[in-house]
Amino acid sequence: MTTTFDAIIIGTGQAGPSLAGRLTAAGMKVAVIERGRFGGTCVNTGCTPTKTMVASAYAARVARRAADFGVAIGGPITVDMKQVKARRDAITGKSSKGIESWLKGMANCTVFEGQARFASAHEVTVGPARLSAERFFINTGARPSVPPLPGLDHVKYFTSDSLLDIDFLPRHLIIVGGGYIGLEFGQMYRRFGSEVTIIETGARLMQREDEDVSAAIKDILEQEGINMRLNAACIALSMQGDDVVAGVDCDSESREVRGSHVLVAVGRRPNTDDLGLEKAGIEMDKHGYIAVDDQLRTNVPGIWALGDCNGKGAFTHTSYNDFEIVAANLLNNDTRRVSDRHTAYAVYIDPPLGRAGMTEAEVRKSGRPALMGQRTMARVTRAIEKGETNGFMKILVDAQTHEILGAAILGVGGDEAIHCVLDAMYAKAPYTIVQRAVHIHPTVAELIPTILGELKPLPVALDS
Ligand SMILES: Cc1cc2nc3c(=O)[nH]c(=O)nc-3n(C[C@H](O)[C@H](O)[C@H](O)COP(=O)(O)OP(=O)(O)OC[C@H]3O[C@@H](n4cnc5c(N)ncnc54)[C@H](O)[C@@H]3O)c2cc1C
Numbered sequence: 001m002t003t004t005f006d007a008i009i010i011g012t013g014q015a016g017p018s019l020a021g022r023l024t025a026a027g028m029k030v031a032v033i034e035r036g037r038f039g040g041t042c043v044n045t046g047c048t049p050t051k052t053m054v055a056s057a058y059a060a061r062v063a064r065r066a067a068d069f070g071v072a073i074g075g076p077i078t079v080d081m082k083q084v085k086a087r088r089d090a091i092t093g094k095s096s097k098g099i100e101s102w103l104k105g106m107a108n109c110t111v112f113e114g115q116a117r118f119a120s121a122h123e124v125t126v127g128p129a130r131l132s133a134e135r136f137f138i139n140t141g142a143r144p145s146v147p148p149l150p151g152l153d154h155v156k157y158f159t160s161d162s163l164l165d166i167d168f169l170p171r172h173l174i175i176v177g178g179g180y181i182g183l184e185f186g187q188m189y190r191r192f193g194s195e196v197t198i199i200e201t202g203a204r205l206m207q208r209e210d211e212d213v214s215a216a217i218k219d220i221l222e223q224e225g226i227n228m229r230l231n232a233a234c235i236a237l238s239m240q241g242d243d244v245v246a247g248v249d250c251d252s253e254s255r256e257v258r259g260s261h262v263l264v265a266v267g268r269r270p271n272t273d274d275l276g277l278e279k280a281g282i283e284m285d286k287h288g289y290i291a292v293d294d295q296l297r298t299n300v301p302g303i304w305a306l307g308d309c310n311g312k313g314a315f316t317h318t319s320y321n322d323f324e325i326v327a328a329n330l331l332n333n334d335t336r337r338v339s340d341r342h343t344a345y346a347v348y349i350d351p352p353l354g355r356a357g358m359t360e361a362e363v364r365k366s367g368r369p370a371l372m373g374q375r376t377m378a379r380v381t382r383a384i385e386k387g388e389t390n391g392f393m394k395i396l397v398d399a400q401t402h403e404i405l406g407a408a409i410l411g412v413g414g415d416e417a418i419h420c421v422l423d424a425m426y427a428k429a430p431y432t433i434v435q436r437a438v439h440i441h442p443t444v445a446e447l448i449p450t451i452l453g454e455l456k457p458l459p460v461a462l463d464s
Pocket residue numbers: 010011012013014015016033034035036037038039040041042043045046047048050051114115116117139140141142160181271274275306307308309313314315316317319348
């Protein structure tokens with residue numbers, strides 16, 4: 001027997017639950033299907049658990065530096081990993097439970113727990129249940145991708161999901177991948193007390209960032225004693241006794257890294273391969289992302305895809321914005337679009353990197369006349385007072401329109417201060433408005449007007 005709904009939402013990530021709230025409030029009978037923990041990646045295995053652990057790692061770091069601030073601790077600093085995990089699990093558990101209770105208590109909403117699969121463009125199955133609807137919203141997210149590295153099958157390795165299950169300190173954590181997930185885990189485990197080596201096939205960490213940003217991040221991590229193996233042309237893993245050995249064909253003197261545990265953090269793949277999309281005729285791109293238009297419609301009328309599974313963003317805020325776009329178009333006659341969105345994200349190493357808009361390399365490549373201003377965090381009073389002067393900030397401006405094109409703030413408070421720039425970009429305000437704004441002293445953001453008062457022409461790349 002088939003049960004019919006007005007709308008079916010698959011996945012309870014960052015878009016699905018809020019969409020269920022809006023659709024049911026609009027009078028629709030909605031089914032929500034979840035196969036795992038409510039709240040999806042961010043709440044259970046992504047942002048919240050990692051940032052909770054980053055906070056524990058920061059506490060350990062500050063405690064070790066206590067003497068720099070005139071504070072005597074009088075003993076060695078140790079980290080209780082069981083407590084770190086317990087604190088984290090309490091926070092994530094509360095969020096996940098909150099979303100589950102919200103959905104289960106929502107009027108007009110029926111929750112199904114299990115794996116959803118399309119049977120046709122109008123029907124899905126969840127275990128023995130068959131559900132049909134005129135509208136489907138796919139919010140199935142992504143999972144860690146595991147590349148076929150030679151020897152990987154013969155070693156015990158972790159992904160960003162399974163590393164969260166442990167409550168002990170790895171003696172030496174080898175991290176394959178120098179992207180944001182690898183770096184966040186690397187720095188936190190180093191601060192907890194592990195030896196950490198990051199292996200990256202590219203010539204630098206965070207390869208989509210500007211070279212100066214990558215270099216500054218590398219310095220910050222190396223200052224804390226994290227080992228780097230860049231240009232690792234060929235990575236092979238094996239066990240030697242209790243040790244994991246990573247063969248690294250790179251240009252450093254040592255070709256082998258010997259550690260106790262391995263984290264594979266080389267990217268994520270969309271959860272679209274087990275959804276029966278072919279039965280519904282839903283198109284994907286070559287990487288498995290569901291193809292959508294600017295308003296998140298798939299090629300099949302009545303089916304939308306939101307969040308990481310559509311490849312239009314890979315963040316909590318982009319997934320939530322997908323919900324806002326779909327809800328606005330469906331319920332408010334407001335034609336919001338993905339292309340209205342500016343690139344924005346943070347990398348939660350300490351100090352964090354806040355990013356908005358284009359990188360310097362992208363601006364140079366575009367060939368447009370541009371201006372750039374920058375300042376090291378060693379010349380930011382707030383950073384000096386806090387004893388956290390690593391990093392720098394830079395802002396890029398269109399020389400003709402005076403609109404802000406992009407910014408990077410790598411430094412204490414960078415994840416917050418970047419929003420001054422981001423909001424000005426959304427307002428399409430000329431940079432002079434921000435330059436003349438009076439910001440609060442002492443803050444990191446107070447230097448943004450100063451930087452905008454010191455802009456210099458950006459030389460155009462020769463190959464642009
Ligand atoms: C370690 C880590 C740290 C991160 N840190 C940040 C950060 O600091 N800031 C940030 O913005 N982003 C961060 N992210 C990314 C962020 O978590 C994701 O972009 C975000 O959670 C994507 O949400 P989503 O709505 O696409 O789906 P998800 O949150 O991935 O949820 C998808 C849900 O769908 C369910 N599902 C999948 N397939 C099916 C099916 N067939 N049937 C039923 N249910 C199904 C899954 O069980 C899951 O609950 C991080 C990610 C990781 C891994």
